Amino acid sequence: TRRIRTRDLLAAKERGERWAMLTAYDQYTAAIFDRSGIPVLLVGDSAANNVFGYETTVPVTVDELLPLVRAVVRATRHTLVVGDLPFGSYEEGPTQALRTAVRFMKEGGCHAVKLEGGRNRAAQIAAITDAGIPVLAHIGFTPQREHTIGGYRVQGRGDAAEEVLADARAVAEAGAFAVVLEMVPGVVAKRVTNELPVPTIGIGAGPETDAQVLVWQDMAGLRTGKAPRFVKRYADLAAVLTDATRRFAAEVRDGEFPAAEHTF
C-alpha cells in the first residue's frame, strides 16, 4: 500500500465517503493513527498548546514544529502528513509563505502544508500550490487570530455566513486541495460542502462536512478539564496514565519494583 494522495481525498468526496483526520506530534501516536486507518495527519501548530504548553498558538515557531513533522513522517507509511504553518511564517506575502512552505517540505518531509485565512491569504495559497506543494486552507475560526477575534468564537452566524462562503470559494479558487472549517454553524458548513469541489474538513462544524478533524489529546482524553463543545472523548488516557504512574510510584516506595524478574 502507498501513501494517500490529495486526489484520493477528492475521489472520496465524489464517492460520498467520509474520513477522519487527527493531529499528531510524535512517533508512537502517529504510528498508531497510521495503522488505524486515519488517512491524513496534521502536525498542527496546536503543538503550541498540546506539546509546548503555550497558552495560544501564537508563540510556536517553524523551528519548533519541524522536528515534530519529521517524527510523524518517519513513523507513518500510509497517511498524508500535513505541516501547519505557524503564525508569523506566511502573512507577509506569497514570497515569505512559499519560503516557509518549502522549508516544511524539504526539512520536515511532509506532503502538504496548511495555513489559516481565506480571501486575505489567497495569494499565498496560489504561490505555494503553483510551486507544486498542496495546500490545506483553514477558515471560520482561526486560532492564530484569536486576539483579534476575541477568543474562541463561532464564526459565520447570520449574515456572516456569506463571509465564510466567500472565503471558501477564494481558497478553492486559489488551489487549496481541501478546507478546514472551524467553529461555524452546521448549516453554513453544509452549504460550503455542497458548493465546493474540494473536501471540507470540519471541527465544530457539524456532521455535514466531508471529513472531521480533532486534536488527538482531546479525542483520546489525555487533556483534562473542560473541553470545547465540539470535542468527543473516545478514551480516558489521562486516567489510564495517572493510574499507571501512581502504581509505579507506590511500588517503588514499597520495594515491590523492581522484582527478581527485572533484575540482572
Ligand code: KIV
Ligand atoms: O493546529 C491544529 O490542531 C489545527 C486543527 C485542529 C485543524 O489547526
Ligand code: NA
Ligand atoms: Na492549526
